[in-house]
Amino acid sequence: MMHNHRRRLFTPARAIVLFAALIGGAQALAEEAILVQSTTSTQNSGLYDHILPQFTAKTGIQVNVVAVGTGQAIKNAQNGDGDVLLVHAKSAEEKFVEEGYGVARFDVMYNDFVIVGPDADPAGLSNTEDAAAALAELAASGSVFASRGDNSGTHKKELALWQASGVDPANASGGWYRETGSGMGATLNTAVGMGAYSLTDRATWINFKNKGDYRILVEGDPRLFNQYGIILVDPARHPNVKVDAGQAFIDWVLGPEGQAAIASYQVDGQQLFYPNYEGPWPPK
């Protein structure tokens, strides 16, 4: 009888197979892929969108970037959730390598931090180039300051500057010192929203689209130097690290092509990052 042999398009077995494909597979894993744990400042600035396609075109290796605060990026890499670490907190990076989580650390590039604030500059910070003095002045004026408060590279830099200024902002937490606990962009949004001063890396600032009437007030202090480093997560600690692909990425970033790619990234005619790897190549 015909209807006994009727083919059913939708059987339970087929539904299960289809569903399994939906939740599990079906990911385009055509080429090899590595995971880079990095910072919001590099991603929000658009740097990766500029340089990664060049690397992938040359090697066929896909680079996936998880952009979080430096503190969280380091923590994730310590858990083995990533192949390469590219962040900006030199002492924390060196500790990461010393403790056996990373193979070796190399300088990649730098730019600088700036203190931004409302155009009217009620605390009068724009008179000085000394970042620590500016912060001391800000504290004395009682103007509001928006801090990352998230253990990121920028946050660590900010805390170092406070220490140099002789002011302990922790006492004013919740008062004029506001810790957002968020990424750079979110913190800038908050700062603009409440008329607060803030410390930001220049790349994020240039690329930030919600500036309002804000401008750079303090820049040029050598203490505002912002160095980025790159580290291969140690395969001895986490055997699933993709050593070859990860190392290929590091070699490329530190090599002439990668360094040139970083130097060529501009927003509004301004260069955002300055490559500064100076060791032997390929890096050891």
Next chain:
Amino acid sequence: MQDFGSAFGLAFGLVLSLDPELLEIVLLSLRVSLSAVVIACLVGFPLGALIAITRFRGRSAVLVLMNALMGLPPVVVGLAIYLLLSNAGPLGWLRLLYTPTAMILAQAVLITPIIAALSRELIEQLHDEYAEQFQSLCLSPLQSVRALLWDARYGLLTVALAGFGRAIAEVGAVIIVGGNIANLTRVMTTAIALETSKGELALALALGMVLISIALGINAAVMSLRLTASRHAFA
């Protein structure tokens, strides 16, 4: 507010141009959240129904717990799933962290209590009506659960929608276990968070409008399905 005006323009532009990146993000959002809803329903419906028809010691404590878990913070779920799936965690060997599968898992965990608690409520009302009849028919608990779930199917559709709404809108869990990786794990909500942090407020708002339109479309589709079908089945 000029942001609203330009957001409307941007939203229309994005949708009309069928921006491929937007399309990819939208499809991934739907894939993740719909899969999570299916899983949560497969677990939550029978669980809710079973709790609805059984009486046991500590049942009211279970109900309180279920209702409380409806308010589970997404970030906490994300963190818990991250710790499980991290290479340093017990399920690290599955290599699921920073994949859509991990995001599906996190959202499924997030909304299963919602599905279970709401379907428990719904099924219990229905069971009040059916209980004596079922007892007379000598139905086993399994038979009762199956019959109740089928008879409550249109109400359960609304329950599934509530779960879907929560899943598609949350950002806290997927950003931790997915990592917001471009072209791999970026969904509507994490893209909105990213654009917001870049200060691209109009674009973020435009994406939000697209997200709301999609949620609206799915709700409308399901509700009209429910209306048409229910007209043929019960009064």
Next chain:
Amino acid sequence: MPSPEATAAAFGEARGLVYQVGERRLIDGIDLRIAAQGLSLIMGANGAGKSLLLRLLHGLLRPTQGEVRWGGRLQDIAVRRRQALVFQRPVLLRRSVIANLRFALRLRGGDSDRDAEQLLAEVGLGAKARQPARLLSGGEQQRLSLARALALRPQVLFLDEPTASLDPASTQAIEDIVLRAKARGTKILFVTHDLGQARRLADEVIFLQCGRIAEQTRADQFFANPASAAAGDYLAGRLVPH
């Protein structure tokens, strides 16, 4: 050797049945023997305990004291599987008419198109098989729940005031179906407080008052000359306390 009549008389049996809620004994010590055949009608005023007794006999409620046996076996789920109950208000699944019937047929291991259609024809719902059960009229709904009960092929069919909210034509239809089931050998226990219905249907009457059996009498005798004062008052239409 017990006589066939004595065996038949012992088919259903309740001993020392008590159902208590708090301090109130709603069923207050009932001893009852029910024959394997025929239609036993349970009568009494509102609150006399008719529906409660029916549920105790079917095992939907556990007695506070006493026991119920059917065919010598204590009332349990295996016994209940050979029984069916039709409630005063039909409880139908939110499905089509035929799906409601098939649900019951499947429970007893037989689900054929022919069985389902035959049963629907029997209760006069053949033309409405595909309609949503809950959109039927009250009388049709009750006929469907009766068909569902019959689908279970019960030895004993309990009916708890099945026509209490139906019009005469619908009542007539239900009574016809019940009488046909009785004729096929199904034992019927029927609760009603409709005297006309009682006269039309009963083979014997079990009259309850205040949770006790006032009398259990053959129907012709009961209506001609009730043994208890309570039944006499009821038949005469006098108001009696329950």
